[in-house]
Amino acid sequence: MEGIVVKTTGSWHDVRDQEGNLHRCRLKGKFKIQGLKVTNPIAVGDHVQVEFENQHGTGVIYDILPRQNYLIRTSVKHPEIGNMLASNIDQAILVVTLVQPKTSLGFIDRYLVSAETFRIPVVLVVNKVDIYNNQQIKELNAILQLYLGIGYMALATSFTENTGLAELSTQLGRKISLLSGHSGVGKSTLLNLLVPKGKQKINPVSDFSLKGVHTTSFAEMFALGPDSYIIDTPGIKELGLMGIGDEELSHYFPEMRALMGLCKYHNCTHVHEPKCAVIEAISNTVPESRYLSYLSMLENSDNRR
Ligand SMILES: Nc1nc2c(ncn2[C@@H]2O[C@H](COP(=O)(O)OP(=O)(O)OP(=O)(O)O)[C@@H](O)[C@H]2O)c(=O)[nH]1
Ligand SMILES: [Mg+2]
Ligand SMILES: [Zn+2]
Structure with missing residues (x-):
């Protein structure tokens, strides 16, 4: 069977088949990415070949088809080891905020560079504009102008004031979109507004941790409509680039x-x-x-x- 990896949680991976059914699968064999060391040999978005094991109904992934593209990052601590965010995506939605938390221009630019290595289009979403003071609104406008001027799509959103959400929704289209950004910028909140209610899982924004914040622990792909998918990912703190001379x-x-x-x-x-x-x-x-x-x-x- 051929399918698409829609969730990876360490040793188990959920694979969606052509009919839309999910299968729990393990990975068999060693897989390398162009000689790069990675913490996760398989990523959400991967097209895989699966063999079913036995009466348990679980599957074994024995092949990963060549990737059209992927986003990979390294940490400052281990610059030689990469971590794949997702693969085979049509566009990346980078969610940033100017406060709670603050995203730096350096982080935005590193993200854009890593997407440019595969010419993956990026939509820059500046979220939580409802809480910005006058100074931050000025900063927001400067950032939008800056990136629109270079040719990137950029827009301002607020989930509490319903700003920019229709615009964001039209950007998604019949595509596979990846949501990424620092933890707490509102990726999962935006995703929940975009995913039709019936298609959400019971706990789409992951478990409620003891601190009382929803924090996404695993990348996961959700269906928005026909041929339209969105991938939620855990927040990234730092973004080291890999393999760029x-x-x-x-x-x-x-x-x-x-x-x-x-x-x-x-x-x-x-x-x-x-x-x-x-x-x-x-x-x-x-x-x-x-x-x-x-x-x-x-x-x-x-x-x-
Ligand atoms: N004021 C305001 N708060 C928002 C907005 N969007 C999200 N939040 C809040 O920001 C907090 C974090 O939102 P999440 O959607 O969990 O953030 P995330 O980016 O998914 O975070 P991780 O899963 O840790 O990567 C929540 O308390 C949300 O209610 C917004 O537009 N305005
Ligand atoms: Mg989240
Ligand atoms: Zn020069």
Whole structure:
């Protein structure tokens, strides 16, 4: 049987078959991702081949079909080991907040770079706009302008005031979308508003922990409608990039990519070289904060491998 992994919880994986039925499966064999070390050899979104075991009705995944794309991250502590967020996605929805918690521009830019390595379109969602003060509203508008200017889709949302939710819903379309961002930004809350009531599981936002907060522990794919799916993921604290060389990094900044070939030196790193088209475009088509993110990623290049 062929199916799609819709939930991974350590040693058990839920696989959805073509008829929409779920099967609990184990993974058999060793799987590698282009020679990278990963904590999870299988991810939500993977297309897999399954063999049924016995009267228990459980399955064994014996093959993972080639992935169209995947998002992978590393931690600062273990830069050489990656963790796959999801695979075979059509777009990524990056949910951020300016307060409770604060998401930095550096984090946004690292996420965008990792999505650009597979040219995965990203929708930037700035959530909880209901609690922003005047200063934060200004910051919000600047961020929306910044990323819309580069060509990303960006919108403001609030679940309490019902802001931007219809817009977000139209962005989803007949696609597989991945929701990611820091813990507490409101991913699962947004997902619950988008997933039709009948299709939600009993406890779609995961267990209620002792601290009284809903925290998602495992990535899981939900159906929104025909050919329309959304993947909720646990919050990510830090986002180390994996497998990106210094010389290719600027290709993953679309506004810098547009200037490729205009620098004097073909192998320009856009740091100190004379007649560099990127440096000349800073504060013009290359926003300063983006260039600073670029420099910071270059400096931390040891963390990317
Ligand atoms: N004021 C306000 N609070 C929100 C909004 N969206 C979500 N919240 C609250 O933010 C808290 C965290 O929301 P979750 O949806 O659990 O966040 P999450 O991103 O799924 O977090 P993890 O699962 O830990 O990654 C909850 O108390 C929500 O009620 C919003 O638009 N405005
Ligand atoms: Mg959650
Ligand atoms: Zn240059």
